[in-house]
Amino acid sequence: MKGFKWNHKRVYRIYKELSLNLRIKPKKRLIREKPEKLVVPKAINEVWSMDFMHDQLGDQSGYRLFNVIDDYNREGLGIEIDLSLPAERVIRSLDQIIELRGKPKVL
Numbered sequence: 001m002k003g004f005k006w007n008h009k010r011v012y013r014i015y016k017e018l019s020l021n022l023r024i025k026p027k028k029r030l031i032r033e034k035p036e037k038l039v040v041p042k043a044i045n046e047v048w049s050m051d052f053m054h055d056q057l058g059d060q061s062g063y064r065l066f067n068v069i070d071d072y073n074r075e076g077l078g079i080e081i082d083l084s085l086p087a088e089r090v091i092r093s094l095d096q097i098i099e100l101r102g103k104p105k106v107l
Contacts, residue, residue, distance in 0.1 A: 047071040048104040050094075052085070066090055068097055070104075077101060 015021055041047040053065040066080040066089075078097045080089065 041072040044070060044072050045102050045104050047106045048077065050107065066093060068094070070101075 039047075047070075049069045049071055051067045051069075053067065054062055055065075056062050061083070063081060063083055064085045066078075066085050068077040068079075069075065070077055078093055080093045082089070
């Protein structure tokens with residue numbers, strides 16, 4: 001240090017006096033429970049899965065997809081594609097699929 005004749009012991013003593021030597025506690029890890037195994041459906045229309053996806057076109061305009069899949073045979077029951085998908089459109093799509101295929105036990 002320029003102009004000061006402090007050695008490392010004096011610097012450490014002042015550092016401790018100013019309480020700059022407080023220990024930073026490490027973050028505690030969260031203990032996670034083991035997830036339950038997914039139940040494999042035994043028949044058609046027992047379990048359906050829904051998913052929203054999005055992507056961009058070459059001109060940077062985005063579009064959204066709404067997919068409904070039957071988990072038993074992995075059949076795509078419905079796909080809605082548009083620039084935006086409001087809730088009314090999703091409900092209408094689900095109503096149409098239920099009208100054609102019947103209501104699932106689990107959605």
